[in-house]
Amino acid sequence: MIRDKKEQQMEQEVSLIDVHAHLDEVSDLSEALQEARAAGVRGIIAVGVHLDSNKKVLTIAEGNRGFVYPALGYHPWEIRQGEIEGCLSFIRDHIQECVALGEIGLDYKVKVKKELQWEVFGKLLDIAREHQKPVIIHCRYSHRRALEMVKERKLQRAVFHWYTGPLELLEQLLAMGYFISATPALQYSPIHQEAIKRAPLEGILLETDTPVSYGGKEARPKDVCVTMQEVARLKETEPVTVARKTTINAARFFQLPLRCPGEQG
Template sequence: MRKLIDVHCHLYEFSNDRINEILKDFKVVAVSDDYGSSIKTVKLAEEHEGILPCIGIHPWEVGKTTKDEVKAIESLIGRYEVKGIGEVGLDKKFVKNTFNKQYEFFINFVNLAKEYDLFLNVHAPDAWREVLDLLRRKDVGRAVIHWFTGPLELLNEIKELGYFISINPAAKVQNKHRRVIEEAPLSIILLESDGPYDYRGLKLEPELIPELLTLISEIKKIDIDMLLSRINENFKALIKSV
């Protein structure tokens, strides 16, 4: 069977044994949180098949980080097979106090994505509008907005811009996210775990993705194989593969 794809996972946080287990069943877009984890992630991708590494600084880490770290991260591009920039973005929900600095960093990362033709793996709680406006203004080609719980009226705009959202297994218990599944066009849907992370009693990890796929097929009333082939098409467009 074809492997399922997790488009947003903090793979470097798992043990080596777990990473090997995960990669048996999943292809993983592995995101980073800072310079140290960016190095770990690109090295993991060299050591294993089936990892697409993204490098960057998480909005939660921006407060304690200097611009030098952005430069250091940029220097990894070219030296390693980097596929995307992430986890980067803006967050007005959990770390509003550093918003201005986050914005500066995010613009830098958006520019890197453009310069090196990489996709963006974006975090945007309560800054959905600001993120979309910036991506549009900068004419970013490829982006996935992860764990989308923003206003439903943005979904069509995301589609028109050619971007994607990733759906998290949290949809099982998070009503707001379930509403997103109901309303999102199939052409923008991807799947993620955001693992390893605990969310309201759910241990988020790639192994929850098959159940998520079933949930989406029930909500959208579409056959699982059909759904999966749509999602695979979306993924190919994100990573620009034919």
């Protein structure tokens, strides 16, 4: 009986924000959003990766106001000569409609030349600085350079998504007041687990990177509950504590119009 009551209470209190989902790539979107709400998700940051994706993200957010918040981006995998200006000017034209720039960053595993990646990422960071938008950063094998570029521009708000970089760099970015985000890969990725163990809850956001597959199963925003459970396990704390703190972090980071449980004022 006692356990039931505790579980019931937890369900009522849990309120989560998935800070990184590719909703434009989800085929069963309305079902996925419904399931997320039922699971206690109160907000989703939909990230864009190229021109078409950014257009779709804005449309999805428009149809789900107060629940889906759009981020506009240009993923390093998607950079193509000839398409760059079109993508950047769309972002500039719609900057007031988005809560963040993302997904943007560097990826040294892809064929796109590093110089071109630096140029595009640099321009996107300049747009973020000019309009005081937070940035959602992808950086594979490029954590050091990505952090340097963000620091050079003195950006106030940055989240290093699905952090798997060196721990020494993690300390630096946390000291700058930047965040890392946790994914369901915490179920099996030692390097991601180490980073989440090391960072305080005050520096962590939760996400799913929907529709990425974890252990052969495509994620949906409701799986941010899995991320919460995993963070709680690693931190040896209650899931509800993780939910409360990370939701407050996300609401502040993205300046979402949410009143969070436990937040004063």
